Amino acid sequence: MAEYLSPGVYIEEIDAGPRPIAGVSTSTAGMVGVTARGPYTGKPKLVTNFLEFQTVFGGFLPEPDAGVRDAWANNPSEGGRWWLFPLAVKGFFDNGGQRLYIKRVASAGAKPASGALAQGLVSPLASDAARGATSLQLGHLIGFAGVGQQIEIFRGDDQQTIHSTEVAGYDMAARRIQLSTPLPAEVRTARGDYVQVGQRGAEQTLRLSAVSPGAWGGGVQVRIQPMVGAALPVLPDPQEGALFVTRLVADAAADSETVEVAAAGGLDPDDLPADVWVQIGPRRFKVQASQPADGKVTLTLPAGTTHAEWETGLTVRRVRRGNTAAGATLRVGGASRLYEGAVVQVDDGTALSVLTVQSIAEDMVTLDRNVPGTLFETDRIHLIEAEVSTRFTDTGGAAVTETFPGLRLTGDNPANLTTALQSRSQLVRATALPGLSTDPTKFPVPATGSWLTLADGDDAYDSLSVADFVGTDGGSGRRTGIVALEDIDEVAVCAVPGMWSGTVESALVTHCELLKDRFAILDPRDGLDIEGIQAFREPFDTKYAALYYPWLVTRDPSTNRDVEIPPSGHMAGIYARVDVERGVHKAPANVVIRGIRQTDGIAQDITKRHQDLLNPKGINALRFFPGLGHRVWGARTLSSDSSWKYINVRRLFLFLEESIDEGTQWVVFEPNDESLWALVRQTVTNFLTTVWRSGALAGTTADEAFFVACDRTTMTEDDLANGRLICAIGVAPVFPAEFVIFRIQQKTRETQLA
Structure with missing residues (x-):
């Protein structure tokens, strides 16, 4: 009962009467x-x-x-x-x-089909290249070391070597490498051609199995490759000072060691550090700035610098360093995207390096070793994660493909590879083995090729x-x-x-x-x-x-x-x-x-x-x-019971019983008195009336079709004392017209008397 302890207005909700019973589905x-x-x-x-x-x-x-x-x-x-x-x-x-x-x-x-992955680093071809080409576009450059690295190019169908060469240059953003020697034959993505870095290790990293037993799993293929989970900007060292953006005020001849730029806010030689880097066109240059004269500033490039001819108006922008001295810390924008143990790759322009995150404090990230080279605010820290691809084609030709990006190889996070496949994949499950490593050069790869085909599944019929x-x-x-x-x-x-x-x-x-x-x-x-x-x-x-x-x-x-x-x-x-x-x-x-x-x-x-x-x-x-x-x-x-010989009668009662059962659960633990009995009677009566009107019950009136009794005539004091509420229901089902009989007799013509 509600309590009224202080003056005020009280809003109360009350039951309006019997609760409706919804008929359950019978077609499932x-x-x-x-x-x-x-x-x-x-x-x-x-x-x-x-x-x-x-x-x-x-x-x-x-x-x-x-x-x-x-x-x-x-x-x-x-x-x-x-x-x-x-x-x-x-x-x-x-x-x-x-x-x-x-x-x-x-x-x-x-038993399910299964297979194990070893260690290695491969990158699939992202586009075709003709014979004699000196550059390749790859699926990724994660784990690559940079210029001078030895690579091998393989055919994807028969795993034969196409070419062995060195990396002469690379573009991380475009995922393109330059080859020191031209290709002796064409390479094709449709064939599954790929680049391999180094040799593959024999130690197993992951065991993969089909999600359910049977020979069907022999058609499942799995590939795991590194991917860039996030590209986070390097933030400038606070000691680097202000940013400036200016432009050339005079043409600069090719390979000239000085350029004239317009004075701009932040471009004060007295306030600039000894080492100032600027970006002119696509390249960065270390310069020294001289005192302004007539609204101009002279920037001197290092001796022996080579560059193309620059025209007046070309933008000159300062790029500040992220690490002014050797150290294992960097300020990184969006550092919350990183986590302890995360593997990152940095690019200093000549080499690619892999490091591991040890701790994160706001935007300050501590790595496991000193950052190699010099990084600038235009550079990016690439978070390395795993991408799992699966594919399956059944005997009828139907194909199923799955891609799960942004996964972690180790740890207990829900984004862990084994956990993610357990909850999301319809094709495979994975089990981590002792050889599993976050080192991109030891990524899970099959013994040959870039796709692992599961095998040895058995239906055991x-x-x-x-x-x-x-x-x-x-x-x-x-x-x-x-x-x-x-x-x-x-x-x-x-x-x-x-x-x-x-x-x-x-x-x-x-x-x-x-x-x-x-x-x-x-x-x-x-x-x-x-x-x-x-x-x-x-x-x-x-x-x-x-x-x-x-x-x-x-x-x-x-x-x-x-x-x-x-x-x-x-x-x-x-x-x-x-x-x-x-x-x-x-x-x-x-x-x-x-x-x-x-x-x-x-x-x-x-x-x-x-x-x-x-x-x-x-x-x-x-x-x-x-x-x-x-x-x-x-x-x-x-x-053998004639009362239940018809399917529709038996299923009608199943429908009524289940509907009443589910629709009257609210009655349990209510006070067992006359008001509850009346509600139960009305609730069941309303439902059976609807059923009768649908033609499911016999009788020209509702009283002929059914009865509902729930009162002192259906319950004794012993029933009430033992918590029993008894409702008696009688229903007249419609029986099917199984035997349709037309009785025809011969009728003698009768003489009509006037």
Whole structure:
């Protein structure tokens, strides 16, 4: 109760009455089966169309080796054709399904493809170069030493050496190097040509493996290369003084040692240090300034300086030094982008040097050794990080590529390479090995080439067992097989397409009976005759499952051949379609089956006389009718209880029970008195009235369709004392018109008398 302890205005929120119950979805399906790839740990994965299924789980499966195929296909009691699972998924979406949770089944003996990276430094070609060229544009110059460094150029296809030479010059910004000798042959980026610096080390740095087991991982390639994570400006030493910008006031001949510039703020020879550097055009020069005369200043260049002719008006700008004396500290703009242990590369114009950050205090960065050469405020400190590229092309031609820039090789930061791949990559996982180093010259590279191709993945289909389909309960997020469907509360229809194993189908039925919020669709063995399907049906007695016969015929896009497939995938799609278009109370029957051959789309012809035997036993027939196409011609469960013999009645009650369960959770721990009972009655009544108006319940009035009782007549004092609130609900479902009977009799003409 609110407290009113001092004078004032109080605003209070109160409940306006019963809370609405939202009907749960009944069209979400869950399937368990073998896929080419995809996640096999964790919760089932949602896919909303077949293209998404192919992207995540791969395409169609080839028929396994004859030994494995026959062991499963010829087993009448514990067999199945699990390799047809992707075709069943396609049938689900072809028939109107919209949401499907997939749980991949993998053999306990399956292992992922993997490979290890060694040490070295390579840089891919960024552009083609013709024979005789003396410069190359590379993917990066990280780890290069500069002028005089020995390099080798390799072909990317056969790893043959194209050329060995030295670096005669470089441009860090353009990522271009000059060669001391011309190329003896062309180089091409499309071929994967690359430059290698030094020799590769044998010590392993990273072990990479495919994200899930199976032979599919043999198509995964990985490349790890250094990248510039940030280019941070060097800040001038405070002792350098002010900046000035001026211009030439007279032409300067080529190689002249003096130039005349206009006087400008900050250009006072008395206040300038002995060493002053200026930038004229693209180059920097060390100069000495003389006293102004007639508004001009004379800048003297060192003796022997060579340069081009300069014209009047050319800008002359002072560039201040970042390090005036030998030391291991630098002022860096944006130093917060750096971190302890970060590797950086600096360029003093003649050589590239790699250093490691030891500490950062505001904009002052301390490095592990003295900064080589002289750096200016126009220079940049390049933060070196890693970029991981992955690529995969499946047998169907679909390609997946990933790029993860800005990663750290070591440390516990979320940007760490192994951590980032664990959370973001759909293709690979990485494990750091003792040889992993942040030294760019010892970057992770394969033994040959620049891309590592994973190998030795195994599906181990020969060790696949029915236990892999049933699964184990390791707790939320760690369940496998059928048991994993428990993690998804939204699943309303479930199946294991292609599996007629008694153990598997019994586990699926038990799963539905325990959770009491979903319905199973079972598949018979393929090729059964009328006697065979009746014998197959005998062991089942459940109101939570239905059986359809016979199998269907469709075209396998991977082989372009007709193939018989189990009906459960198509039927799950039909359930979803009917639920969306008509409602869960409509029997999923007398609807056209999509996604099968237009002629002979059903594996065996079922006649009315055949169905006279099957229908009373709860075996739903799939039949062809001339002019009407292939249709579902049955709507019965596998229950011996006549109250639950119709699929739509059983699923309607599942819908009502789950909706009321989820919509009345607010009642728990409320005061158990008349006011609460009235709210519960009204809440449930409002919901059932909506259901009745949708045509799901029988009766011309709401009172005929249902009743709701929650009062002293449904609860005793003992119930109240034990915290029980009991609400009795009665519902009159609409039964399907399974037998439409027109009784016609002959009528004798009667004589009319005047």
